Each structure stands twice: as structure tokens, then as C-alpha cells.
Amino acid sequence: MGRLNQFLDSPGAFMKMIFTAVFLAVFSLTTPVYSGGSGIKALDYEACRLLVQEGEILSMTELMELVNRLSEGKIIDTRLLQDEQSYIYEMEIASADGMVNMLYVDARSGVVTDPVTVDNK
The missing domain is CATH 1.20.5 (Single alpha-helices involved in coiled-coils or other helix-helix interfaces)
Incomplete structure (x- = not known):
């Protein structure tokens, strides 16, 4: 205290x-939740927690380590998105110069993807 x-x-x-x-x-x-493709939905905290427990997706700790390796930015907000076959983390990253960028990461593999790939899966 x-x-x-x-x-x-x-x-x-x-x-x-x-x-x-x-x-x-x-x-x-x-800032709207990504809604580029039909069938894509944002999952809540509880669904995310269960998927991490089951080993289906990366944890927030693993995600933060990934972001730290990719940039010097800080995670402002994260959403877990799901389509028929995959889970995608949609992240808002604030860089050291104050710019905010979106980053999309496959929640299972940690591979960085883009909104077009998310939309066309």
C-alpha cells in the first residue's frame, strides 16, 4: 500500500x-471492433481465459513477450476475435512516439497477420 x-x-x-x-x-x-468479415466475432474475457487454460491460444504474457520482441510499443487494448477456423488477437499498440497502430496476431501460433488475411480466411 x-x-x-x-x-x-x-x-x-x-x-x-x-x-x-x-x-x-x-x-x-x-474504435469499432474489427468486423471486416462475416462470421467474425469478438470473444469475452471468460472465453479467452478458458481457451488459454485449454492450451488453444497464447496467454497475455506470451502475447506481451511477442510484442516486446516486435516493437518497443506498449499494448493499449487487445481483443480476441474468432472466425470459423481461427482465433486472432487484434491489438492496439502505442509506439514511443505516440502513434497508435493495429497489430493482428494468430492467437494459436503467434504469427503476425493482417486484416485482409483475417477477412479472407
Whole structure:
């Protein structure tokens, strides 16, 4: 609890936390879930957790390690998408210069793909 109080007592850190929370809330309202192809749906947290437990998809830890190897960016948001045959992680990545990019990763293999590939499976 001491570290949390120390963090909250720092005005800069507290304001950064508030700004980030507001930004993510607004950004998530204006960013639609990928819906390029018919039959693609976003899965909820519980479905994701069960798939990780069953060994069907990569965990968030494995996903973060992959992103760290590919870029210096930070994961802002992640959605697990499913079509008839595959699972795709759709991620918003914030780069060091503040740019936000979308990254699509096969949730089983960790192979980076693109929205066109997701759409045409």
C-alpha cells in the first residue's frame, strides 16, 4: 500500500494516470471492433481465459513477450476475435512516439497477420 500512496501523492503521476484512463475510455468508444468479415466475432474475457487454460491460444504474457520482441510499443487494448477456423488477437499498440497502430496476431501460433488475411480466411 505504501507504493500506491507514494504514487498517488505524486501530482504528475496521478495526472498521467487520470489522462490515460480518460483517453482509453474515449478511445474504446470510438474504435469499432474489427468486423471486416462475416462470421467474425469478438470473444469475452471468460472465453479467452478458458481457451488459454485449454492450451488453444497464447496467454497475455506470451502475447506481451511477442510484442516486446516486435516493437518497443506498449499494448493499449487487445481483443480476441474468432472466425470459423481461427482465433486472432487484434491489438492496439502505442509506439514511443505516440502513434497508435493495429497489430493482428494468430492467437494459436503467434504469427503476425493482417486484416485482409483475417477477412479472407
